[in-house]
Amino acid sequence: MTAPTTPEPESEPEASAPRASRRKRFAALARRSAPSTAVAALSGAALNLAFPPYDVWPMSIVGVAALSLLMRGRTVRQGAWLGFAFGVPFFMWLLSWLDVVGWDAVIGLSVAEAAFLAALGAALVVTRRLPLWPLWAAALWVTEELARDRLPFGGFPWGRLAFANTGSPFTPLAALGGAPLVTFAVALSGTLLAAAAVAAARLRTAPRDLRGALPGAGALLLSAAVLGSGLLVPVHTNATDHVKIAVVQGNVQQPGLHFLGRPMMILDNHVQATLKLAADIRAGRVPKPDLVLWPENSSDLDPFSNPAAYDKITSAVQAVGVPVLVGALVDGPDATHVQNEGIVWDPQTGPGAHYTKQHPVPFGEYVPFRKELTKVISRLDEIPRDFYHGKGTGVLQIGPARLGDVICFEVAYDSIVRDTVNAGARAIVVQTNNATYGRTGQPEQQLAMSKLRAVEHGRAVVTAATSGISAIVAPNGKIEQRSKEFTQQVLSADIPLRDEITVADRVGTVPEWTLAMVGLLSCAAAFALGRRDRTRMANKGQ
Numbered sequence: 001m002t003a004p005t006t007p008e009p010e011s012e013p014e015a016s017a018p019r020a021s022r023r024k025r026f027a028a029l030a031r032r033s034a035p036s037t038a039v040a041a042l043s044g045a046a047l048n049l050a051f052p053p054y055d056v057w058p059m060s061i062v063g064v065a066a067l068s069l070l071m072r073g074r075t076v077r078q079g080a081w082l083g084f085a086f087g088v089p090f091f092m093w094l095l096s097w098l099d100v101v102g103w104d105a106v107i108g109l110s111v112a113e114a115a116f117l118a119a120l121g122a123a124l125v126v127t128r129r130l131p132l133w134p135l136w137a138a139a140l141w142v143t144e145e146l147a148r149d150r151l152p153f154g155g156f157p158w159g160r161l162a163f164a165n166t167g168s169p170f171t172p173l174a175a176l177g178g179a180p181l182v183t184f185a186v187a188l189s190g191t192l193l194a195a196a197a198v199a200a201a202r203l204r205t206a207p208r209d210l211r212g213a214l215p216g217a218g219a220l221l222l223s224a225a226v227l228g229s230g231l232l233v234p235v236h237t238n239a240t241d242h243v244k245i246a247v248v249q250g251n252v253q254q255p256g257l258h259f260l261g262r263p264m265m266i267l268d269n270h271v272q273a274t275l276k277l278a279a280d281i282r283a284g285r286v287p288k289p290d291l292v293l294w295p296e297n298s299s300d301l302d303p304f305s306n307p308a309a310y311d312k313i314t315s316a317v318q319a320v321g322v323p324v325l326v327g328a329l330v331d332g333p334d335a336t337h338v339q340n341e342g343i344v345w346d347p348q349t350g351p352g353a354h355y356t357k358q359h360p361v362p363f364g365e366y367v368p369f370r371k372e373l374t375k376v377i378s379r380l381d382e383i384p385r386d387f388y389h390g391k392g393t394g395v396l397q398i399g400p401a402r403l404g405d406v407i408c409f410e411v412a413y414d415s416i417v418r419d420t421v422n423a424g425a426r427a428i429v430v431q432t433n434n435a436t437y438g439r440t441g442q443p444e445q446q447l448a449m450s451k452l453r454a455v456e457h458g459r460a461v462v463t464a465a466t467s468g469i470s471a472i473v474a475p476n477g478k479i480e481q482r483s484k485e486f487t488q489q490v491l492s493a494d495i496p497l498r499d500e501i502t503v504a505d506r507v508g509t510v511p512e513w514t515l516a517m518v519g520l521l522s523c524a525a526a527f528a529l530g531r532r533d534r535t536r537m538a539n540k541g542q
Contacts, residue, residue, distance in 0.1 A: 044090035050164035052444035064190025083121020087114025097440035134191035136522035141187035143519035153362040166451040172233035174456035177511035192223035239496030246289040255438035278319040299328035356390030426497035
């Protein structure tokens with residue numbers, strides 16, 4: 001009797017055959033896409049040259065054109081991948097100043113921001129089949145920035161095309177439609193340049209076809225016309241009132257996360273610089289200002305809970321004899337919150353009106369989902385209390401001037417600055433503390449935003465920084481004075497106070513949402529046309 005035979009298990013080569021096939025397909029796909037991925041990555045990296053500290057603004061047009069050309073003949077999935085490959089190196093270089101926190105922060109934020117460019121890439125492929133595709137593509141850049149400026153946790157507007165064009169022919173357009181209109185114009189100039197390049201490539205196959213040269217020549221001329229359109233926009237700078245100011249940059253002990261040094265050191269630096277200013281005024285070496293501006297965190301201790309800090313500030317204010325805008329962290333409405341404030345400190349009556357920062361930085365000044373995230377990211381425990389979100393604009397009467405206070409990163413957000421101007425601010429003050437990111441290029445990037453805001457709102461913008469860069473920006477966007485980083489310095493200036501508001505202030509978000517909706521509707525139209533064409537083909541095949 002023979003023993004029953006059991007079936008032999010499937011051999012390992014046969015079981016692994018599907019996996020090997022998938023690996024081969026993936027490897028083949030990677031080889032095919034490697035050249036275009038490399039070009040996308042290089043194009044994204046090159047776009048950084050348009051931003052501070054490099055300021056080669058024409059690269060913003062080139063970057064848009066390069067991404068548009070990469071979308072030729074792609075599927076939607078390929079477009080998304082190339083948009084992502086464009087975005088990751090762009091943001092990693094642009095935000096490399098975050099490495100003081102950790103490269104994981106740089107990579108994580110860059111990947112999150114690049115996801116928006118992946119969506120843009122997919123949308124660019126979809127709308128490529130439409131007539132006038134450069135127009136729809138430019139509108140989609142506004143759509144992408146609208147989403148990225150708001151999502152998630154209030155958004156992160158760094159890297160907007162407008163912020164690379166704060167001293168270019170596009171800049172005056174900000175007075176008409178704000179940063180979104182500048183972005184649209186830059187993107188349209190770039191997409192038209194790409195259309196001209198496509199037409200030029202076609203001419204290579206038929207060099208004697210003069211009629212075929214017309215679309216390319218027209219696109220090139222339109223690109224140049226869009227580039228020069230901002231030069232036709234008047235930038236109003238006239239003012240009947242002026243105010244004399246002094247900006248005190250007290251300096252910090254060292255750059256980086258641990259810039260504070262010993263307790264009260266930063267406050268002492270600003271007190272001593274203000275006392276020196278008072279001595280110079282008494283000696284006649286400098287004119288007496290109408291008000292003095294201190295930066296964000298100029299008092300590293302809460303003056304309302306620390307009597308020594310309160311007394312030091314009072315002595316400095318009384319010595320200079322004019323109101324001082326003091327930046328300080330103070331206790332919030334409950335034990336779990338603090339408030340980032342600008343406080344008007346009068347030499348006679350002491351502290352008075354104040355502004356509380358409306359848009360604290362997520363994961364920097366407050367921790368979303370704190371209970372869950374601190375269990376897996378221990379570094380978040382270094383933010384023991386969340387910053388309280390302020391509820392009102394920063395319009396403050398400081399001596400003879402009604403100024404609008406904006407704190408640090410808030411200058412990047414359109415609505416915060418616009419609401420402050422529309423509430424009556426005659427000039428804008430940006431209190432900031434960039435000591436953590438000193439000598440990294442981040443202070444220059446933030447100062448560029450102040451230049452754009454000056455033109456957008458027709459207001460002088462004064463940046464007061466603990467360690468630099470402090471600056472005086474005229475309503476036409478010109479930097480009239482700027483400090484060096486990590487020096488103790490006082491800037492004195494006579495700035496204009498203006499009441500006239502710009503078209504951009506009147507229309508608010510209308511241009512942004514209009515252009516964004518045009519972008520979205522162009523995608524819907526492209527989908528509808530594609531579906532109609534597929535239906536026709538299916539009917540013909542029956």
